[in-house]
Amino acid sequence: MEYGKFYLIIRKIAQLVFPKYKAPQFEPTDKPVVYVSHHQNMFGPVNVLLWYPKFMRVWGLSVFIDQQACYDHYVNYTFTQRFKMPPFIAKPLAWGVSYFVSRLAQSARVIPVYRRSRQIIRTLKESVETLQAGASVLIFPDIDYASDDSEVGRIYEGFLNLEKYYNRKTGEHIDFVPLYAKQTTKEILYGQTIRFDKDRDFIDQRDEKAQEIQEELNRLANTGVEVDVV
Numbered sequence: 001m002e003y004g005k006f007y008l009i010i011r012k013i014a015q016l017v018f019p020k021y022k023a024p025q026f027e028p029t030d031k032p033v034v035y036v037s038h039h040q041n042m043f044g045p046v047n048v049l050l051w052y053p054k055f056m057r058v059w060g061l062s063v064f065i066d067q068q069a070c071y072d073h074y075v076n077y078t079f080t081q082r083f084k085m086p087p088f089i090a091k092p093l094a095w096g097v098s099y100f101v102s103r104l105a106q107s108a109r110v111i112p113v114y115r116r117s118r119q120i121i122r123t124l125k126e127s128v129e130t131l132q133a134g135a136s137v138l139i140f141p142d143i144d145y146a147s148d149d150s151e152v153g154r155i156y157e158g159f160l161n162l163e164k165y166y167n168r169k170t171g172e173h174i175d176f177v178p179l180y181a182k183q184t185t186k187e188i189l190y191g192q193t194i195r196f197d198k199d200r201d202f203i204d205q206r207d208e209k210a211q212e213i214q215e216e217l218n219r220l221a222n223t224g225v226e227v228d229v230v
Helices: 005-015 043-051 067-082 087-107 120-132 158-170 202-222
Strands: 034-037 056-061 111-113 136-139 176-182 187-190
Touching: 005 043, 005 087, 034 043, 034 158, 034 202, 043 176, 043 187, 056 120, 067 087, 111 120, 120 136, 120 158, 158 202, 176 202
Parallel strands: 034 136, 034 176, 056 111, 056 136
Antiparallel strands: 176 187
């Protein structure tokens, strides 16, 4: 599994424009992991996906993968409600942007996330298949994804159900690794790996593990963590 040509071309062009971020030259474990990162109003996704050297599949809202759904989302929410554009501007703009974004998402092998839908099981299934195939998964669980704050606020905990589904399918546990794009040093940093305890019930420790991930991301945001970089 690898990125499509369209995504690779767009990423190469973007790398000529955006500041370069140094990425760790070592992996946190010898197996695929679930990276958990800070969205920070697109700052995190842009810089992690631009500069992280290895293939990984990011979770993204399902509306961005289907062109028509993408168009509807931009017209009915992003451009009109969030950016306050009048419909006569939003509609033609959304038409062009939706074709570009949906094609880019498909080429980037984005894993579709179906919020408030029973189809979320498809997200979990595809994520487990990705891990079993040897590729890592990247998730941005911020509730306030539009915040520009370098620190992580509250995060959705639902993504941690991936641990339960993965354990049921494989008998193993997932390594959740905080991954942070640090603007002040132009680095992508690993945090401490977080694992569920095998001798405790999943529900009993879900909130605790979500808190640990949030705290570790904020530690990376506020301290000068030293890593070997290329």
